Amino acid sequence: xxxxxxxxxxxxxxxxxxxxxxxxxxxxxxxxxxxxxxxxxxxxxxxxxxxxxxxxxxxxxxxxxxxxxxxxxxxxxxxxxxxxxxxxxxxxxxxxxxxxxxxxxxxxxxxxxxxxxxxxxxxxxxxxxxxxxxxxxxxxxxxxxxxxxxxxxxxxxxxxxxxxxxxxxxxxxxxxxxxxxxxxxxxxxxxxxxxxxxxxxxxxxxxxxxxxxxxxxxxxxxxxxxxxxxxxxxxxxxxxxxxxxxxxxxxxxxxxxxxxxxxxxxxxxxxxxxxxxxxxxxxxxxxxxxxxxxxxxxxxxxxxxxxxxxxxxxxxxxxxxxxxxxxxxxxxxxxxxxxxxxxxxxxxxxxxxxxxxxxxxxxxxxxxxxxxxxxxxxxxxxxxxxxxxxxxxxxxxxxxxxxxxxxxxxxxxxxxxxxxxxxxxxxxxxxxxxxxxxxxxxxxxxxxxx
Numbered sequence: 274x275x276x277x278x279x280x281x282x283x284x285x286x287x288x289x290x291x292x293x294x295x296x297x298x299x300x301x302x303x304x305x306x307x308x309x310x311x312x313x314x315x316x317x318x319x320x321x322x323x324x325x326x327x328x329x330x331x332x333x334x335x336x337x338x339x340x341x342x343x344x345x346x347x348x349x350x351x352x353x354x355x356x357x358x359x360x361x362x363x364x365x366x367x368x369x370x371x372x373x374x375x376x377x378x379x380x381x382x383x384x385x386x387x388x389x390x391x392x393x394x395x396x397x398x399x400x401x402x403x404x405x406x407x408x409x410x411x412x413x414x415x416x417x418x419x420x421x422x423x424x425x426x427x428x429x430x431x432x433x434x435x436x437x438x439x440x441x442x443x444x445x446x447x448x449x450x451x452x453x454x455x456x457x458x459x460x461x462x463x464x465x466x467x468x469x470x471x472x473x474x475x476x477x478x479x480x481x482x483x484x485x486x487x488x489x490x491x492x493x494x495x496x497x498x499x500x501x502x503x504x505x506x507x508x509x510x511x512x513x514x515x516x517x518x519x520x521x522x523x524x525x526x527x528x529x530x531x532x533x534x535x536x537x538x539x540x541x542x543x544x545x546x547x548x549x550x551x552x553x554x555x556x557x558x559x560x561x562x563x564x565x566x567x568x569x570x571x572x573x574x575x576x577x578x579x580x581x582x583x584x585x586x587x588x589x590x591x592x593x594x595x596x597x598x599x600x601x602x603x604x605x606x607x608x609x610x611x612x613x614x615x616x617x618x619x620x621x622x623x624x625x626x627x628x629x630x631x632x633x634x635x636x637x638x639x640x641x642x643x644x645x646x647x648x649x650x651x652x653x654x655x656x657x658x659x660x661x662x663x664x665x666x667x668x669x670x671x672x673x674x675x676x677x678x679x680x681x682x683x684x685x686x687x688x689x690x691x692x693x694x695x696x697x698x699x700x701x702x703x704x705x706x707x708x709x710x711x712x713x714x715x716x717x718x719x720x721x722x723x
Contacts, residue, residue, distance in 0.1 A: 282335030307361025427663030441477030546597030601644030621652030
């Protein structure tokens, strides 16, 4: 059976992930994401009003025109998790394919919201839920199966999909952290990865996320970030001014910890911002998390400003707002607070807790720098980098290679400089560039089995 892989997006940058795998006459698409930085550099661009070709030319979504070179029928679109760099282009591209979108329950719900919020392209693909640990048949040959393996990441309900073919398994390894003690959900299923490495023809190809491939050591567990955050917030228990926290809205584990520790230090937590309300509200509705009954979530700007007025009237010392804006996004809640555009007034000595790192990309770095400067000008004390990454460092990559023993490797989710550490690691394990390490670019086809 012929096996061919199209590296469509995310092979020259972090963002707009999209990969297609052809096994015989059957094609499966993994991820269909947005490059947020390409959107952010265009002020006031409304992507939902733009044509897909304009978004492709902007570099905001994958250029999927290479799909016409794949001789097969798309049988499924499989997003690995609910981050926008993996699902953000589904509402703009999925209508081109007569195939269901198959994902875990939390991811499917986020995809559904994405589609409902943007009807321009009329996406009507079926939405199919599949849990980690389950398998479904792909196509009519009876020879190709899709399996979801549970992984841990900075969003709940993440998986690594595995396409089982007669030539061996294709493991799509974006995005994960090797967490054996997560705050929410099950640990990464390393036992299953080791089994896949030993089964049948083994692993024909491993496509891997190289975000942290140049970082030594092992990525800490989310439980480490939780303890760090606990220590920071507990140290503020006696402070009688304002405390504000920000983190990734999609990081439900971190939001859960912030809510719990706010209560512990005698403050009422409240979640503010559209994406904060969206992700946490969805997680609560699907029973992934059980927030306190009195937890407020407000996304609409007028509702947020009313909440800020109430906080100021009742006393900042009684509340801990958890707001959007960890990257300094211009229209996010924290940036508006820093510019003095909300009823919430920052005073000398007030604490601002960034439970997130800056995404290493120039647009984000510049915006975050500006936001922190503005906060400092208002007298706020910034607590930075209370976070652990959602991606593997080098030792995690080594463990995955040891478990899977892949015949071929395709590095992804980085630019060429970012891929270098992973290529060196693979070479130290006996792999070779041009033979079984395939460093690709967006828009390339790789023939693994003819």
